[in-house]
Amino acid sequence: MKDIRKGKAAFIYTSGVSEFNFSPEHPFKPLRVEKVYKMCKERGLLSDSSVALIKVDEGREEDLAIFHTADYINILKRADSGEAVDVDMLYHGIGTMENPVFSGLYQFCLLSVAATLKAVEMVTGGFESAFNPCGGFHHAHSDRAGGFCYVNDAVIAIKRLKKLGRRVAYVDIDAHHCDGVQDAFYDDPEVLIVSIHESGRTLFPWGGFENEIGKGKGKGFNINIPMEPDTDDEVFTLLFNNIVMDSVKRFDPDVIVGQFGTDTSATDPLTHLKMTNNAYIESIQLMHKNFPNIVALGGGGYNMKDVTNGWTLLWAELAGLEAGGGYGGAIGGVLMGDSSIQGSDLRDMRSYVSGPAKEKLVLSAEKLISYYEENIQSFL
């Protein structure tokens, strides 16, 4: 890619997507892309000479075909008008409350995939990392929509990177299990899939248990870490350090494709965890320090403040810039934050579960770590 200059990080901006609307009551708001872009811009995080702002305003059908079937792509095209829903669409998961038909649906799919592939192009072309906030649609299958996801840009990115000879680890810290990505690579030992999420006993897509470890030659290369409801930052970090970081270090990828949904937050309306964005960003920072080349994708997040704060912190980390803020936020004489922490005004107040509830959470995390050490570690 001779036309790409080298740099620290590329922000991939799909300016048109904010106009799309799944439905007025739908929790997924494409407007989030605009909000994150604006916050990053206002804080001067897009103007540094070390970063690039890349605008994507068109996509290609052939890129969807890297993973999706021709029949399914035709269904997506038919749904683009935002009008009639037919039985065929419903058969492919489209036209439901969860995955509604809306005007511009196909365009939205094309743009999401194009932006993620642009992120891949930037990272393979000399940039250290790239971030597409309009990505991370990890529930889509090759011929079926699921969980607000119509096309699986994460799978498409991994397939492209593989084709370019890169060794890829996919790390998914969204509160939901990445069923679409898991299924696409379940028998593939060349890609490591690691997902840390709220347990499928209490949350969609109702799977992603620790004993789903891959099959055939892919056995051991699919790792699930199902967390109990009410899991807090400390328990998440324990699991992240002992399983996610350990497995990725053993696998030693060239590139990480990260799905960085912010719906693990205690204030997310769809999930049941008790995390703050401190564990979120600190785990990403640790991973980034060890593995600089990251294709970072958005994902879930249904509280707009969590999304904009979380992804601004994420972008600042990738870009190697100070997220701004820097004041302690003293309210009523009580110091609410540490001004020495980067982007402190974007950080949630730290809070932890305690007492017997915490002991139960730690016990359950220790069981998951033992399971990983006994059943998976030797494959890596």
Ligand SMILES: [Zn+2]
């Ligand atoms: Zn999610």
